[in-house]
Amino acid sequence: MTAKESADWSDFGWNSWEHLALVRAKLDAGADPNEGVYIFERPLHAAAERGSPEVVAELAGRVDDVDAECEGRTALWGAVFSDRPENALALVAAGADPWRPMMAGWSPGRLSLAGPTPGLFFPFPPGHARLTEAETAAVTEADRLIGALDGIVNDGFSLACVRGISAAEAAQRLAATPVGEEELEEAMEDPFEEEAMQFIGFTDVPGGCLVSQQWGYMASTPVVMQVLSAGTVAYGMYANPKSGNQGCVYRDGEVMEWDTHPGGGSVSGDDSAQEILLKYLYVGHAEAYCFAGADLRPTSARAISGPDMHLRLPERDYWH
Incomplete structure (x- = not known):
């Protein structure tokens, strides 16, 4: 370690914030406790999110x-x-201060009411907002939905969760046509061939429908999302086995978010209060995040693993 490296945080790894001796050595060597981890992160923030209580206190x-x-x-x-x-x-x-206003009305104290330790900052002080009925319902639904989708272990699939339309209407919007069982089975002998990518699943789900593909990315391509989201909202995701979950959100045919990391826990100061709560409740649960974002309420993971029907998409460019 060079003298320069010993006096800043440049070589600090993800787990380094758990070790008090390492942090003290950095501070004693001249590392700034107020800044210098990344452009977007302070040392105390890094320690608070992934370090030990002893390092945080230091x-x-x-x-x-x-x-x-x-x-x-x-x-x-x-x-x-x-x-x-x-x-x-x-x-x-x-x-x-647990009750300092920030993040679209979610102070640390108010956010804690939606998490696993709602009594962390009790007693609750007067003059601060508690959870609304809708937010309390969202917390309850998150527990149910995550449990209902438990057990999804495979990746390589894609999905589009669409609010307020049926599977039949989704198929009509995409001009999808019936496919014979034998033809589908033959295509599945090599699901990565171009022909197999044209087959896509449709399932009715309470609150709307799910369009999915168990073996590829087609369900979350831009044209599919654009067409499905006309007059409504659709949350899409491709569980890319190489680079992780790739998400998108479309509203009324327009892309709102692209190349997101659903369930990754990344929040922005520009997020709405509803979106911040959604991201908090579904950290580590990408599929559930997409269902919840579209207000769908599946009772099991069958909507992903076993669609009601497979149809063929017409040939076209689904990326532009």
């Missing part, structure tokens, strides 16, 4: 402001969002 005692914001949120907010209650309590002990 940094909290050295920073200029324990409630300094980075990308619209404090370190305490990050600890709550990352479900690190011990880190959150260490920050409160250092003077962090």
Whole structure:
């Protein structure tokens, strides 16, 4: 380690924030406790989200402001969002404010009400908003939906969750046509051939429908999403076995988000209050996130693993 490296955070890895001795050595060598991890992250934020309570307490005692914001949120907010209650309590002990307004009305304290430790900052102070009935219902539904979809282990599939239309209407919008069982079985002998990519599944789901493909990306291609989302909203995802989940959101035929990481827990200060709650509730649950975003309420993973019907898409460019 060079002298320069020892005096900053450039060589600090993801797990380094768990080790108090390493952090103290950096600080004693001159590393700035207030900045320098990444452009978008402060040391205290990094420790709050993935470090140990001891490291959090050490940094909290050295920073200029324990409630300094980075990308619209404090370190305490990050600890709550990352479900690190011990880190959150260490920050409160250092003077962090659980009820400081931020992130579209989700203070750290209010966000904690939607998580696994809703009593973390009790007693609840007067003058601060609790969860609305709709938000409480969303928390309950998240528990149910994640449980209903438990057991999805394969990847390589794609899906489009579409609000408010039936599978029959989705098929009509895409001009999909019937396919014989023998023809489908023959195509499935090599599902990565171009012909097999034209077969796609349709399933009615409470709240709308699911369009899916168990072996490829076709269900979440731009043209499919554009057509399906006309007059409504559709959440799409391709479980890419090489690069991870690739998501998109379309509303009324227009792309709202592209190349997202559904279930990845990445939030932005520009997110709406509803979207922040959605991302918090479904961290690590990409498929459930897509269903919830479109307000679909499947009772099992069968909608993904066993569609009601397979139809053939017409030949066209589905990327432009």
